[in-house]
Amino acid sequence: MCSLRVYAFVALALSSLIPGLAVAQPYPNKPLKIVVPFTPGGSPDVLARTVAQKLQQLWGQAVIVENQPGAGGAIAAKAVARAPADGYTWLVAPNSVLVFAPLLGAVPYDPVKDFAPIGLAISVENLLVVHPAVPARNVKELLTLAKARPGQLTYASGGPGSPQNFSMELLKSMSGTSIQHVPYKGAQAALPDLLAGRVDVFIGQANTLLPHIESGHLRLLAGTDAKRYASLLQVPTVGEALPGFSVDIWSGFVAPAGTPADVIRKANADLVRVLAMPDVKAVLARQGIEVRSSTPAEMAAAIDADLVRWARVVKDANIKAE
Known part of the structure; x- marks a missing residue:
């Protein structure tokens, strides 16, 4: 009995000194x-x-x-x-x-x-919107307008390399349009000028834009994902007017x-x-x-x-x- 106790004590002591002998606790601990x-x-x-x-x-x-x-x-x-x-x-x-x-x-x-x-x-969820003064009620009309007025429309972004910048440049590349980039220091900083009509187009998060859409201060054109958003099934995607376009x-x-x-x-x-x-x-x-x-x-x-x-x-x- 005494020898068994000695062995147990030695094993316990070794396990505390040598990590590899200790029984690992399951993650997370x-x-x-x-x-x-x-x-x-x-x-x-x-x-x-x-x-x-x-x-x-x-x-x-x-x-x-x-x-x-x-x-x-x-x-x-x-x-x-x-x-x-x-x-x-x-x-x-x-x-x-x-x-x-x-x-x-x-x-x-x-x-x-x-x-x-x-x-x-x-x-x-990201949405493509325009100021109500822009004479476009859907993506097709926006692209037609941009082609008729090359370089005259503007879009806001949260700065070079922001999701808004990447998304709009993809839109321009795929549609063959010229829309001028107006960068801001963050997406939130772009909103006042967008709401005031000093810039024309914007792609941004739905939770930020929906209150302004519902109040009539912005016009919703489309969602940017490959499929319609489950919470906004009535809203078409950009890809429905511009096949192949999607931004996730x-x-x-x-x-x-x-x-x-x-x-x-x-x-x-x-x-x-x-x-x-x-x-x-x-x-x-x-x-x-x-x-x-x-x-x-x-x-x-x-x-x-x-x-x-x-x-x-x-x-x-x-x-x-x-």
């Missing part, structure tokens, strides 16, 4: 940090806080949301890329951070090599490269579970956000496809960072 690359209030922040609340309930572990805005998302992306690859630091990763920014020049991270995709999460503004979650595969599988499974909850879908829908969950491999493929597709737009339109 400590708090998770979700880093948001922008200020509070936008769709990435809404996504992070909604998912964090549910994961905390599911796991019984604290889930902390930390906003690290700046440099178009590069500050947050760099921080997560350099975090320990243990699954306890996630980045809310929109395609503006993983695709648009890297295509415009040097960023302190590689969107493919520095991250391990966990999964896509959402697609944000998505966000997902990534972890640092090298995160163990079993940790990524667990993270993905629970993320998909949370996004399937009816109350989560309802909260996001009220913000003009549609759930779009995926596997890690599907998110990796989406990143690769967007990098190829938008690289052509950057080259053709000569889009440059500020």
Whole structure:
């Protein structure tokens, strides 16, 4: 009996000294940090806080949301890329951070090599609108007007390389039109001039634009996705008038490269579970956000496809960072 106790004591002592002999606790077993690359209030922040609340309930572990805005998302992306690859630091990763920014020049991270995709999460509803003074009530009329008045119409964006800039340059390229770019320091900064009629055209998030559309201060022409949005089935897509056009503004979650595969599988499974909850879908829908969950491999493929597709737009339109 005495010898058995000695062996047990020695084994216990060794396991505490030699990590490899200790029994690993299943993931997750400590708090998770979700880093948001922008200020509070936008769709990435809404996504992070909604998912964090549910994961905390599911796991019984604290889930902390930390906003690290700046440099178009590069500050947050760099921080997560350099975090320990243990699954306890996630980045809310929109395609503006993983695709648009890297295509415009040097960023302190590689969107493919520095991250391990966990999964896509959402697609944000984006709408094409004009000021009511613009004599166009649908996409076809807008394109006809732009061709009749080359260079006379203007469109606003949140700056070079913003989703609005990329989306409108794709529209111009595919339709053979010339519409002048008026950049602002952020999409919100463009709204006053758009509402006042000092710029003509804009593509932006539905939750921001719908109140102005409903009040009659803006005219809605179309949605930008390949299919009609479920919450706006009466609204046509740009692609119905301009075949092949689609812009999907998505966000997902990534972890640092090298995160163990079993940790990524667990993270993905629970993320998909949370996004399937009816109350989560309802909260996001009220913000003009549609759930779009995926596997890690599907998110990796989406990143690769967007990098190829938008690289052509950057080259053709000569889009440059500020």
